[in-house]
Amino acid sequence: MSNKIETIDVNLHYGDFHALKDISLGIPENSVTALIGPSGCGKSTYLRLFNRMNDLIPETRITGKVLLDGENIYKIKATKIDALRRNVGMVFQKPNPFPKSIFENVAYGLRVNGITDKSFIEGQVEKTLHQAALWDEVKDKLKKSAFELSGGQQQRLCIARALAIEPSIILMDEPASALDPISTGKIEDLIFELKSEFTIVIVTHNMQQAGRVSDYTGFFYLGSLIEFGKTRKIFTNPSKQETENYISGRFG
Amino acid sequence: MTHLDSELTMLKADIIDMWRLVLNQMEKGRDALNNFDRDLAEEVVENEKRVNSYELKIDKDCENIFALFQPVATDLRLVLAALKIGNNLERIGDIAASVADFVLDADTDFNKDILEHTKILEMYAVANEMMADTLEAFDKEDTRLARTIFKRDKILDKIDEEALDRVEESIKNYPDQVRNCLLVLSMIRKLERVGDQSKNIAEEIIFYFEAKVLKHKKKKKKEGDE
Numbered sequence: 447m448s449n450k451i452e453t454i455d456v457n458l459h460y461g462d463f464h465a466l467k468d469i470s471l472g473i474p475e476n477s478v479t480a481l482i483g484p485s486g487c488g489k490s491t492y493l494r495l496f497n498r499m500n501d502l503i504p505e506t507r508i509t510g511k512v513l514l515d516g517e518n519i520y521k522i523k524a525t526k527i528d529a530l531r532r533n534v535g536m537v538f539q540k541p542n543p544f545p546k547s548i549f550e551n552v553a554y555g556l557r558v559n560g561i562t563d564k565s566f567i568e569g570q571v572e573k574t575l576h577q578a579a580l581w582d583e584v585k586d587k588l589k590k591s592a593f594e595l596s597g598g599q600q601q602r603l604c605i606a607r608a609l610a611i612e613p614s615i616i617l618m619d620e621p622a623s624a625l626d627p628i629s630t631g632k633i634e635d636l637i638f639e640l641k642s643e644f645t646i647v648i649v650t651h652n653m654q655q656a657g658r659v660s661d662y663t664g665f666f667y668l669g670s671l672i673e674f675g676k677t678r679k680i681f682t683n684p685s686k687q688e689t690e691n692y693i694s695g696r697f698g
Numbered sequence: 699m700t701h702l703d704s705e706l707t708m709l710k711a712d713i714i715d716m717w718r719l720v721l722n723q724m725e726k727g728r729d730a731l732n733n734f735d736r737d738l739a740e741e742v743v744e745n746e747k748r749v750n751s752y753e754l755k756i757d758k759d760c761e762n763i764f765a766l767f768q769p770v771a772t773d774l775r776l777v778l779a780a781l782k783i784g785n786n787l788e789r790i791g792d793i794a795a796s797v798a799d800f801v802l803d804a805d806t807d808f809n810k811d812i813l814e815h816t817k818i819l820e821m822y823a824v825a826n827e828m829m830a831d832t833l834e835a836f837d838k839e840d841t842r843l844a845r846t847i848f849k850r851d852k853i854l855d856k857i858d859e860e861a862l863d864r865v866e867e868s869i870k871n872y873p874d875q876v877r878n879c880l881l882v883l884s885m886i887r888k889l890e891r892v893g894d895q896s897k898n899i900a901e902e903i904i905f906y907f908e909a910k911v912l913k914h915k916k917k918k919k920k921e922g923d924e
Contacts, residue, residue, distance in 0.1 A: 681766055682761055
């Protein structure tokens, strides 16, 4: 399987703080990669490299290469950053639907990208709501406010919104940590379904969740990548003692 | 279907494949003995590697499912049962291969009267039927069928008990077949174990579907409806 994303010797500083240390890692295409580690280990910072969200934080310095489909996304022109972010969708910890109708939330990305064809937008909204396993629950109330949905439904709506503009990568930063177990299960099943079409990178505090949803797992600690490998290997026979200590709940 | 469901479906499919392979090994072993077919006996011995690799795969799959999915309730019982069923099937596979090895040790074909008189073919028939029925019980969630296994083990035990006398008689009747008679006795001692393994498997099937533990229970309770 080829690598969709590759980082080579990436270092990231926030001012004096050395947040990522020499991270070299390849993320395989059409798979789910989980990033785990204790708070402050750098996993979310690493995730935000891929859509250049760290750029928005003042005094950030990044060295090394971040390749997406072989292209260094830190060398592209500023005008191409929008295109990058269209290609790399993101879902956050707390569901953050816009104060609009369910339909308009999903259609939003298409509209801001200049698409006006009504039937195309309708088709795309329905398709992505299906992909996000939400269609049956909302098909009769598409004009209602997104805020009327439950937390789990709102999060699936945010996933649909991310899918609507057809990215190839989806980043998820703790996508289920604010949800109840049933909604969490739905999101996890959804992640499993989506990997045939997308490359998914998920940050999670929940190690069992990493085990359930991912094909590959990277364990971060104090800004370093301690171990990366197939999830099955990491969770049954990790190579590093630190990894074993963390996944078995003995430290972290 | 959830991710765990698809893993469990694959696990079940692997167990059923292993079951069919081992049953096939037993049937070929019987034919090798009955027809004194050395090529077939060699095939059974050779195929034991495949049985072993199935057991290793099932072990690994169960380990992964425990580590990655933390199964509970019925799912948990399936994974626990899968581990033990895989282990018992592997032992039946060993027995099938050992009997085939005994066939290869023979110098001449086995006299039909000896096979008849010692009841080894009957033993094979009962053992193979037990295996086929445990497989069906597992596949169709039929615990009533699984409960019929315990009684049938007694048929194998009886043939095993009588074997020494029957083999002795066979030796007297066919003094030129002493070696083969002794081989048949060794085979019967091995095949008796298939009944015990099948009983263990039936217990695991009932544990999986009904959450009832029948191990180390009195016979009546096992066979009854409780």
